[in-house]
Amino acid sequence: MVRPNNQLPDNLPQLQNLIKRDPESYSDEFHTQYEHFLSLLEIFALNPGEENKSLDEIVMFIAQVAQCYPQVCQQFPKHLTDLLRSSATVLDPAMRNSFVKALILLRNKNLVPALDILELFFQLLRCQDKNLRTFLQTHIVTDIKNMNAKHKDMKLNSSLQNFMYGMLKDANPKAAKMSVDIMIELYKKNIWNDAKTVNVIASVGCFSNITKVLVTSLKFFLGHDDEDEAGSDSDSEEEVDLKGALMANRVNKKTKKRQKQLQQIKKQAVKAQKKKKNAPAFNFSGIHLIHNPQGMAEGLFKQLQSSNERFEVKLMHLDVISRLIGIHELFLFGFYPYITRFLQPHQRQVTRILQFAAQASHELIPGDVIEPILKTIANNFITERNSSDVMAIGLNATREICMRCPLAMGEDLLQDLAMYKTYKEKSVMMAARSLITLYREQLPAMLHKKDRGRQTEAQAERKVRAYGEKDVKDTVVGAEVLLKDSKTIDIGSDDDDTDSNDGEWVTVTHSDNEDRCQEQASDSEEEEEDDDDEEEDDDDEDDDEEAEAEESDEGVASDCEESTRKEKKENAKSSKAEIKLLDQKEAAQELALTRIFTDEDFKRINAANLKKTVTSARKRPLEQDRAEFVKLNSIEMIYKKRKHDKESRLETVQAGRQDRERFGWKDGRVNENCSKTNREKRKTKNFGMLRHKARSKVKKSFRDKQLAMRKHLLHQKKMK
Structure with a gap:
């Protein structure tokens, strides 16, 4: 090379x-x-x-x-x-x-x-x-x-x-x-x-x-x-504005560079659209993966008590500790008296502190531990000496705490708070009613009878749990709705045929009426036999009397047979209903074990469960689901009167104009039909006719003033 x-x-x-x-x-x-x-x-x-x-x-x-x-x-x-x-x-x-x-x-x-x-x-x-x-x-x-x-x-x-x-x-x-x-x-x-x-x-x-x-x-x-x-x-990729690029390409001059850029933007838009269709994948929050949450919560609480950091850092400590307690259901009883000190309406970031109190509540905490927080909120927030917004926030915070620990609320305190359902301010009234609605679902016995409302089917099926009790399901809740269409298990058909019992044995006992009819029939037969043995010479009696006796015996027998038939039918129906009620849960459990449910089956089950939560008076289900984290908006959500829309505002304006003098600029003319001045006529003229007048109002330059003055002087000279 x-x-x-x-x-x-x-x-x-x-x-x-x-x-x-x-x-x-x-x-x-x-x-x-x-x-x-x-x-x-x-x-x-x-x-x-x-x-x-x-x-x-x-x-x-x-x-x-x-x-x-x-x-x-x-x-x-x-x-x-x-x-x-x-x-x-x-x-x-x-x-x-x-x-x-x-x-x-x-x-x-x-x-x-x-x-x-x-x-x-x-x-x-x-x-x-x-x-x-x-x-x-x-x-x-x-x-x-x-x-x-x-x-x-x-x-x-x-x-x-x-x-x-x-x-x-x-x-x-x-x-x-x-x-x-x-x-x-x-x-x-x-x-x-x-x-x-x-x-x-x-x-x-x-x-x-x-x-x-x-x-x-x-x-x-x-x-x-x-x-x-x-x-x-x-995160680093910005959203593609395809619509703006197309509009810019339509308006601007067509060049090869702009066409190339437009093609690149189209490709990016297609790529972003495909990415949106993909199923999103999420990480677990790091707080779920902690090996020793109890030790971490205790260490953070000890660090919080001895730290001299800024108030914002202390709030972060309280937030993490409350989330640890709520998610992992920890016991840190010293946390609740500490947070009670900050529950004052004038406290900075008090809504966040109320949020932390709700996050730190769960069903395993004894009610005696959280009850002082509820009483503090009631004494400091839910009093008529405060504004309606403060009262509503206190009621919302109480609802969020009781949603996670319903046993913390005392019966007397609940009934006192329920009386705010007729308060003059609508924000307080709605917050109190939301608390009543919660306890209608959780513990209706704690409310006044007039506040319990109409009981739904779901409320009737719900069992009131004691402290620490878990509601463990042994089957898919609501699977009974699939029994009607099941081919493997069919319980309790509504046919009137007493011979078909749908594969179930029914023990039928004779009723008292049937026994009585049978005894009457046997007595009549014995009497006839005795009469035949004792008096064989009575065959010469009148035929009319014998006919009447036979008709009476046949009437008694037919009545007994009809009543017996009715009672058999009623007994069969009642026995089938009892079997349906007793064996429906077992049949649903067996169905869940022997059959793979499809998406359509789960849709029917969800619809049936949703139907149980409504009544004829309440047409929509109650939404009282416990979320993992307490949203700040759930506590700060205060009802405010919405602004009127345009139509209602126009109606208000028109109503206010009635019986009032005509508004607007009033001229000094005695006769309204007489001619107007040029100034008045100018308001209705077309802008093209007044354009030269508008130009004169623009500030002139020194050169334009010189020319205008020269033109004016020449005009004056010619006039002389």
């Missing part, structure tokens, strides 16, 4: 290009440059705080062509990593960035082990260089994501997580904060979404002495499932 006639040692970009094309021919030149690098590195190590552009250029050159000479460059990454480890904080920022970029190039070419390079980069987070820290964070997240793209490398992930465990305890606040940010971002990207990551943040981050790390960790546990989408890559 003919070498170009130039100075290759001084032209590193050209030498780099030639080496990539033919490494063997330029091996000597590369060895020369590598030896030059070693000498420059020794000189730079004596004074690492100064910038060395020659070393910067040669480091990037070797990193670009290192894959061509792997044996020669075997120690090249070690030289850079040793220098960064020993003097990372005192290095010149430009040289430090150069070494980091060179190591990233080597990592992308698989010339450096991932664990070594990532551990080094985590240590570099201690540097006082914000741009470097941001760059390293992006690279760490991207590199770990690429390594786990095809399959998760459990060994590497475990090693990095153990290293991160130590980084969170680092004394440098910026390094610890960046480390927890990286762990949370990897969790949101569905890479490190296991329990180990969550528990590292819970055990170290939430109890850190560094406020920023503490706040970031608490915010992580305050996230919801619907906020932590697995496809977080779509």
Whole structure:
């Protein structure tokens, strides 16, 4: 190969290009440059705080062509990593960035082990260089994501997580904060979404002495499932405005560049539409994956009591503790007296504190523990000395607490709060009625008889549970509706045929009427036999008397037979109804065990269960489902009178104009039919006729004034 006639040692970009094309021919030149690098590195190590552009250029050159000479460059990454480890904080920022970029190039070419390079980069987070820290964070997240793209490398992930465990305890606040940010971002990207990551943040981050790390960790546990989408890559993508692009293309000049951009936007819109049709995938909230929620709640509560942090940080503590108690059904009895101190209408963020009180309530908490909170809310909020909004918020908070712990409410307090159903302010009235509606479903016996309402079928079937009792279902609730169409099990048909019992044995007993009829028939037969034996000479009696006796005996027999037949039919019906009521649940349970329900079956079951919750008076079901988290809007939701729509406002305006003098500008004319002035006529003229008048009102320039004055003077001169 003919070498170009130039100075290759001084032209590193050209030498780099030639080496990539033919490494063997330029091996000597590369060895020369590598030896030059070693000498420059020794000189730079004596004074690492100064910038060395020659070393910067040669480091990037070797990193670009290192894959061509792997044996020669075997120690090249070690030289850079040793220098960064020993003097990372005192290095010149430009040289430090150069070494980091060179190591990233080597990592992308698989010339450096991932664990070594990532551990080094985590240590570099201690540097006082914000741009470097941001760059390293992006690279760490991207590199770990690429390594786990095809399959998760459990060994590497475990090693990095153990290293991160130590980084969170680092004394440098910026390094610890960046480390927890990286762990949370990897969790949101569905890479490190296991329990180990969550528990590292819970055990170290939430109890850190560094406020920023503490706040970031608490915010992580305050996230919801619907906020932590697995496809977080779509967050950076902006929504495609296809309609606006089409309109811009229609108006603007048609060029090749604009046509190409329009095609790209169309492709992005199609891609976004396909992505919307895919089923969404969600992460679990981190709070569900904690191994020791009781210990974490107790530790956070102890930290809260002894901390001097800002009020916003204390609110985060209260929020996390309340969610832990509510989701995992924990016992932390000291939390409730602590939160009671803040339940005052003038307290800052009091609605959020009421929300925390509701979140910390569950059915396993004894009612005596939560009852002081309800009494405090009733005394401080639900009193007529407060405004209607404060009263409504107090009633809403009481409803949310009782929805999760209905046994906490006392009967006397409930009946007192129920009396606000006729309060003059509608917001208070509706909040009180929502509380009554809740207890109609949960514990109707605690309400006044007039407040219990009409009982629904679902309320009749519901069993009042004692403290700690669980309602365990042994079958699919509402599966009885499928028994009518079932071919395998058919119980209780409504046919009147007494011979068909649908495969069930029915024990039929003789009634008293039937026995009495049978006794009468047997007595009559015995009497006839006695008469025949004793008096055989009585055959000469009149035929009329014998006929009357026979008719009377036949009448008694027919009446007995008819009554017996009716009673048999009634007994058969009643026995079938009893069998239907007793065996319906067992039949539904057997049906659920022997048959796979389809979507249509579940739709019918849901419709039947929904039908049980309504009555003829109430046409819609009650929506009192307990959510996992208490929404702030459920407490702050206050009824306000809606604004009138346009039609109702016009009606009000028209009604106000009746019996009133004509409104508007009044002129001084005595006769309304006489002529008007030019000023009045101008209001009804077309704008085109008044355009010249409008122009005169525009402020004139000095030149226009000169011309107008000259024209006026010439006109005056001609008139003379």
